[in-house]
Amino acid sequence: MQLHVPMIGRDPAQSHRAASPLELLFDLTFVVAIAQAASGLHHGLVDGHAGEVLLGFPLIFFGIWWAWMNFTWFASAYDTDDAIYRLTVLLQLSGVLVVAAGVPRGLSDHEYGVATLGYVMMRLALVAQWLRAAASHPDGRRCALRYAGGLAAIQAAWVARLALPGAAGVVGFVVLVAIEMAIPYWAESSGRTPWHPGHIAERYGLFTLIVLGESVLSATVAVQTALDTTSTFGELAPVVVGGILIVFFMWWMYFDMPGEQVVARARRSFTETLRGPFVWGYGHYVVFASAAAAGAGLAVAVDQATHHSKLTDTQAGFAITVPVSIFLLAVWVLHYATKTPGPMRTYAVPTGVVLILASSFTPEPVLGTGIVLAGLVAAAVIARCFEPAEAVATRP
Secondary structure: OOOOOOOOOOOOOOOOOOOOHHHHHHHHHHHHHHHHHHHHHHHHHHOOOHHHHHHHHHHHHHHHHHHHHHHHHHHHHHOOOOHHHHHHHHHHHHHHHHHHHHHHHHHHHOOOHHHHHHHHHHHHHHHHHHHHHHHHOHHHHHHHHHHHHHHHHHHHHHHHHOOOOHHHHHHHHHHHHHHHHHHHHHHHOOOOOOOOHHHHHHHHHHHHHHHHHHHHHHHHHHHHHHHOOOOOHHHHHHHHHHHHHHHHHHHHHHHOOOHHHHHHHHHHOOOOOOHHHHHHHHHHHHHHHHHHHHHHHHHHHHHHHOOOOOOOHHHHHHHHHHHHHHHHHHHHHHHHHHOOOOHHHHHHHHHHHHHHHHHHHOOOHHHHHHHHHHHHHHHHHHHHHOOOHHHHHHOO
């Protein structure tokens, strides 16, 4: 292990590039933050505080996702794995845990002081990383300095936002989110970071597994809690079976898409246009947030089945059908161009979304949603079997 290795940029064409053990450890810290956010959403819904948590969850989840995404793209371009790099990532890991500790306050009371402290810790550590890159990589110096300067300035604004009351604080949050999301575009417009397409696709796939895993965890804990009381497994069977189908086929539909090919194509056109990488990177906020919210929806369904919820049956149904529908639409949009043209590509997912939302009004919305997802996957598999040979040959 060397103390210092110059950050000259990784090779975007490096073969067999994979996530490092440090990146996997970094992801594990986000498990805690996502679990806190999903749990807070679940309890807020069933306790009759839907307005507060439906506003707070997207805001809190943005901070979680944005910090993960910024580290991921930086590491794809400049991971040196020296001692200084590892210690700086340690500071970022610590910030993630502080954010996780502040999630319940943010969701229940809109008190973002602790979460903001953790967020600023993570971001300032990333500023230090960008300054290292600027010092070591002359070709990427202008881009790296824009990242460092923009991130440092916006952190002061996040701290100042804490003084804004009520609605003004929410407006300030939205404005700062827009500025945060503009910084990478501004920085990359002055140069290009040497990120690796296969590595990025793998990292996004791993984070998808994390948020789907939180769905499994949320549902399991809810079922265990119900069984520890007076509930029977028979009461919960439709939710359990439907939940298994939902998580499994959400996984199937995401990983059935040619993610690595999509990112590789975006990498090849990166010198001419920023659109591809930014659509892929930013669009996954919707994928990740909806998958995490689906876990909360499964937990709500358990509480509804065991009569421990203040929601109506229809409201509880929407708690699962809405996030699953959003997930489906987001994945469909991100991969639409890679699918074989035809009725399946154009109409299958919109039709499925209509059926899933309609299942909110049935006695078993979770089971109904799982069956619709299974039907979509079955239809896709059958349609692929009958694709013309030339379509298969030209598929990305």
